[in-house]
Amino acid sequence: MRTGISDMFGVEFPLFAFSHCRDVVAAVTNAGGFGVLGAAAHSPEQLDRELCWIDRQVRGRPYGVDVLVPARIDRAAADPAERLLDHIPEVHRDFVTHLFAKYGVGKGKPFTLGSVGGHADEVGRRVTHSGATGLVDVALRHPIRLIASALGPPPPAMVAKARAAGVPIAALVGTVEHARRQVAEGADLIVAQGTEAGGHTGEVSTMVLVPQVVDAVAPIPVLAAGGVANGRQMAAAMALGAEGVWCGSVWLTTEEAETPSVVKRKMLAATSLDTVRSRARTGKPARQLVSAWTTEWDEAPESPGPLPMPLQMLLAEGALARIGDAAENGEPGARELANYFVGQVVGQLDQVKPSRQVAYEIIEEFASAVDRLRRITGA
Amino acid sequence: MRTGISDMFGVEFPLFAFSHCRDVVAAVTNAGGFGVLGAAAHSPEQLDRELCWIDRQVRGRPYGVDVLVPARIDRAAADPAERLLDHIPEVHRDFVTHLFAKYGVGKGKPFTLGSVGGHADEVGRRVTHSGATGLVDVALRHPIRLIASALGPPPPAMVAKARAAGVPIAALVGTVEHARRQVAEGADLIVAQGTEAGGHTGEVSTMVLVPQVVDAVAPIPVLAAGGVANGRQMAAAMALGAEGVWCGSVWLTTEEAETPSVVKRKMLAATSLDTVRSRARTGKPARQLVSAWTTEWDEAPESPGPLPMPLQMLLAEGALARIGDAAENGEPGARELANYFVGQVVGQLDQVKPSRQVAYEIIEEFASAVDRLRRITGA
Structure with missing residues (x-):
């Protein structure tokens, strides 16, 4: 061609x-x-x-x-990566703590932002x-x-x-x-x-x-x-x-993809109606699997609403890394929360190849x- | 072919x-x-x-x-057309009255639901x-x-x-x-x-x-x-x-189309970002031009939110018929409110043919x- x-x-x-x-x-x-x-x-x-x-x-x-x-x-993102954490308001940290408790993530070990500090570098690099x-x-x-x-x-x-x-x-x-x-x-x-x-x-x-x-x-x-x-x-x-x-x-459901198995199974089962364009993961509208993570941030009355990029990304990626681990360990609440970016074509993906x-x-x-x-x- | x-x-x-x-x-x-x-x-x-x-x-x-x-x-719609009007709550009528006043539609002549009674038959037929x-x-x-x-x-x-x-x-x-x-x-x-x-x-x-x-x-x-x-x-x-x-x-911007001239001009000027999937016109999500009508119903803090179909349709079509007339008469507030159903391809429509x-x-x-x-x- x-x-x-x-x-x-x-x-x-x-x-x-x-x-x-x-x-x-x-x-x-x-x-x-x-x-x-x-x-x-x-x-x-x-x-x-x-x-x-x-x-x-x-x-x-x-x-x-x-x-x-x-x-x-955003001005905050111009700071060194490790200082990004300081810009995340208490109410947003508390909401994640609440989600961890509500969904029993990490078997009751409470969420702290310090535990996601390792992600600050990564997110800093990204943005x-x-x-x-x-x-x-x-x-x-x-x-x-x-x-x-x-x-x-x-x-x-x-x-x-x-x-x-x-x-x-x-x-x-x-x-x-x-x-x-x-x-x-x-x-x-x-x-x-x-x-x-x-x-x-x-x-x-x-x-x-x-x-x-x-x-x-x-x-x-x-x-x-x-x-x-x-x-x-x-x-x-x-x-x-x-x-x-x-x-x-x-490519997310291919054999080689490093997509976590819980998310891969969700993708294989999803229809094209099971995605949402949400700010819950990065702070900017991004299409991803609907999960308890997006529903809670976007619809729960107690949600403070997502932060701007890159703060929401820092908070979310840190939390979702722990959620992902817990989901892979078979924790049912974590499985409800786990998600990942994917387009509406997810409804066509039903086999690992x-x-x-x-x-x-x-x-x-x-x-x-x-x-x-x-x-x-x-x- | x-x-x-x-x-x-x-x-x-x-x-x-x-x-x-x-x-x-x-x-x-x-x-x-x-x-x-x-x-x-x-x-x-x-x-x-x-x-x-x-x-x-x-x-x-x-x-x-x-x-x-x-x-x-919906049960309400099973009623004879003329009784549909009774199912529209006061707060929704009041919101339309408020919009008519705010945008100066009909030069201060207040909105009454009775004035849209003629549309009840039509909407009844539709639904x-x-x-x-x-x-x-x-x-x-x-x-x-x-x-x-x-x-x-x-x-x-x-x-x-x-x-x-x-x-x-x-x-x-x-x-x-x-x-x-x-x-x-x-x-x-x-x-x-x-x-x-x-x-x-x-x-x-x-x-x-x-x-x-x-x-x-x-x-x-x-x-x-x-x-x-x-x-x-x-x-x-x-x-x-x-x-x-x-x-x-x-076809809405063709020579033959009966699209009101104010709406036709809006369509010719619109980009593909100027539509919204809103319940403000019929009660079900329908894509249409963004206008003050959709923005007020969907975003204004005082909006009671759209009614279910067919009640919203009855209220909206009645009001928008009057708004349309006022817009064609050159009233600026009515022009802001006027809209119509159209898809994202509206961004491609820039000539009457x-x-x-x-x-x-x-x-x-x-x-x-x-x-x-x-x-x-x-x-």
């Missing part, structure tokens, strides 16, 4: 696979697609190790890295310029073919470094206006992400957003994200004018969908 | 156009598509006149009729079995090729009458489960409608919903609705497995989109 991005990225089949799991990245790249490693949770040293491993697996085939670089940071910059430097020392910025326009320093290294920059957007801004600030590739996508997402659906973004940023190429987890959906995305697709959710097989099935079904269109139109 | 529904409906190009305007219905049918007249607001006599007119225009070409038949009716049944009887005396039921499964009496007349029944659904139920209750065609659609709509996007519904109800044919207003979107919908598309919003031209442009762009896919894949 040949689209405008085939040469730009050296990719045979324009299926971009976003995953935090290096195995998924390597498997999709080796199947003819393009794996993109979500690097935000790593330290620079960890990221270097992951990329060395991927380099050995893909032997020159194309892959990329995604970092989370916020364009505008500060300096944290992201360290990751960019590491990534550019590897033969990556794409660097993506998931939040807001890529900062000038990142653009300059990527340009110097000859690596194209991708930016995720949820509105036409953001797409235009990202291109003005240096993005070489736009990922237009519909509201049905997992994670941070806007309000406009993929079907409506993609053609508008394609028209607004031409000739900059556009990938479609959100609602794409099979070959028919990929064909649809490309009929809308996209040059390829960017998928995340579909190797990533390689998922990629091949998408490629095959894409071809059938295009064939069917051709037959219908008699072309 | 030839899909499974070409023979079923005698349609050249599977573009189904839902409109309350007979001119749009006739224009799309005469362009090779399939017009569907929204009949809910008509009396049986009015409907008969409209259909006689359409019959003369389309001279045997296929068209259909859509009635609003609720499967389950009661007996009201809808009269319309079904009239419709089946004309050479219609489709009868659609927009709310819930078609009632047995409607199924029996349509069957006897040899007219296929279409049902609109927003979930896979509803699609299965509709087929079980006798639907011959499913319209899978994504959350981006205008009017009553569910939560799942077209991209995610359509393939799931297609798989769930096969071999029953599926049309895709929601997010479809140009040829690329139609090609995408068909790549997802739909046999055609059902469009509503795109004849319906016939809109239909031809969709047909033409559809062909280009399929060609592009074929070129990309080298097929």
Whole structure:
């Protein structure tokens, strides 16, 4: 297959696979697609190790890295990571303590924010310029073919470094206006992400957003994200004018994915009605599995409401790490709370398969969908 | 073009156009598509006149009729139409009176529910079995090729009458489960409608919903609705497995549409972010233009919250009819309040064109989109 991005990225089949799991990245790249490693949770040293491993697996085939670089940071987030904790109000800490008690998480051992201090560093890395910059430097020392910025326009320093290294920059957007801004600030590739996508997402659906973004940023190429987890959906995305697709959710239930088993089982059982666009996990609207965590934060009368990013992220990720451990240990209350980011396509995911097989099935079904269109139109 | 529904409906190009305007219905049918007249607001006599007119225009070409038949009716709605008004609580009447005063609607003449009494009959017709049944009887005396039921499964009496007349029944659904139920209750065609659609709509996007519904109800044919207003979107919908598309919003800004001029101008100026899925207009979640009407009902601290259907519909349609008149008379507060049902594709609508031209442009762009896919894949 040949689209405008085939040469730009050296990719045979324009299926971009976003995953935090290096195995998924390597498997999709080796199947003819393009794996993109979500690097935000790593330290620079960890990221270097992951990329060395991927380099050995893909032997020159194309892959990329995604970092989370916020364009505008709340003042609190400009503080050193360890001081972020001080900005979390008592009432929000108390609400988490209340949830731990109500759902019996950790068998009655009360929740304290100190116990999530280890996550402060990680979250700090995710959401500060300096944290992201360290990751960019590491990534550019590897033969990556794409660097993506998931939040807001890529900062000038990142653009300059990527340009110097000859690596194209991708930016995720949820509105036409953001797409235009990202291109003005240096993005070489736009990922237009519909509201049905997992994670941070806007309000406009993929079907409506993609053609508008394609028209607004031409000739900059556009990938479609959100609602794409099979070959028919990929064909649809490309009929809308996209040059390829960017998928995340579909890899979460693969064999290789490091998704915790409780969450994986929830995903396999979920319908497309079982997600919600909620601020309960990061402070910004992000689509995720409905669970007691989202319902309590969003609907309970005693909820103080989510904090802004990155404070809610710090509080939530710290708490959810403990909740995840408890859920894996079989605690029923923790299982009710456990969730993770995922798009509405979760309703299609009902079998654990190797990533390689998922990629091949998408490629095959894409071809059938295009064939069917051709037959219908008699072309 | 030839899909499974070409023979079923005698349609050249599977573009189904839902409109309350007979001119749009006739224009799309005469362009090779399939017009569907929204009949809910008509009396049986009015409907008969409209259909006689359409019959003369389309001279045997296929068209259909859509009635609003609720499967389950709130107890209040089972009352005769004129008594519905009694079920509207004081606090809700007062809130509308407050809005009229706040926005200076009718130049200070206070709002009274009595003044909307004329709408009680109309709303009663829309949402009661007996009201809808009269319309079904009239419709089946004309050479219609489709009868659609927009709310819930078609009632047995409607199924029996349509069957006897040899007219296929279409049902609109927003979930896979509803699609299965509709087929079980006798639907011959499913319209899978994504959350981006205008009017009553569910939560799942077209991209995610359509393939799931297609798989769930096969071999029953599926049309895709929601997010479809140009040829690329139609090609995408068909790549997802739909046999055609059902469009509503795109006709609202055509030359023929009877959309009030204030609302039409709002639609032409709106972006895809300017709609909201709100209960403020009918009592059920329905996508519509954001306006002071939706913002006040959904967000104002003094709002009592929308009533259930059909009470909110009765209150809102009565009030909005007066607001519409005031807006057309140039009252600025009324202009702020005025709105109408429309999907997220409203962001694409920026020119008034004849319906016939809109239909031809969709047909033409559809062909280009399929060609592009074929070129990309080298097929």
